[in-house]
Amino acid sequence: MPLSKIKLVKLTLADLTELKKVSQKTYSDAFSWGNSKENMRSYLNSAFDEEKLSSEISEKLSSFYFAKIEDETVGYFKVNFGMAQTDLKDDDAMELERIYVLEKFQGKRIGKKLLTHVIKTAKQKGVKYLWLGVWEKNEKAIEFYKRQGFKIFNSHSFKMGPEFQTDLLMKLTFIE
Numbered sequence: 001m002p003l004s005k006i007k008l009v010k011l012t013l014a015d016l017t018e019l020k021k022v023s024q025k026t027y028s029d030a031f032s033w034g035n036s037k038e039n040m041r042s043y044l045n046s047a048f049d050e051e052k053l054s055s056e057i058s059e060k061l062s063s064f065y066f067a068k069i070e071d072e073t074v075g076y077f078k079v080n081f082g083m084a085q086t087d088l089k090d091d092d093a094m095e096l097e098r099i100y101v102l103e104k105f106q107g108k109r110i111g112k113k114l115l116t117h118v119i120k121t122a123k124q125k126g127v128k129y130l131w132l133g134v135w136e137k138n139e140k141a142i143e144f145y146k147r148q149g150f151k152i153f154n155s156h157s158f159k160m161g162p163e164f165q166t167d168l169l170m171k172l173t174f175i176e
Helices: 013-034 037-047 050-058 110-125 139-147
Strands: 006-010 062-069 072-081 093-101 129-135 151-160 163-173
Touching (some): 013 050, 013 062, 013 072, 013 093, 062 110, 072 110, 093 110, 110 129, 129 139, 139 163
Antiparallel strands (some): 006 062, 072 093
């Protein structure tokens, strides 16, 4: 499966059902190992509720993209600008809020290709830096982002069911 065959498709409200399905699947696959079934079920049902996702897709300062090979969705990402960012709300920044690849397509450098596109977009928009949050226990992802030049600059709490977890905030700086 050549990476050149990956097509990025900007989501609209017509993609809501597929986004919900892909979001729940990728999130569950990525984080079920470190969370209780109850907490995971609660989070999946609230974070990826159709009403919430509909609102997120409609947000003018956010964009979702599916990564497709032929007509099959292999992953997706979401970026936020300005006041749509989850934490910093910095006009000089772009947030990569979500980036996920379906499990059966992992290990094929699709995530790297998606991140490369996100970095290119951030540079084209003229922001000073790109930032993201990653669960402190997700060592594989933290190392991946470090290899791409991201540096840890802060942390924040993330609620999973009744538990609070810590996300490391990482950024890639373009302009000092």
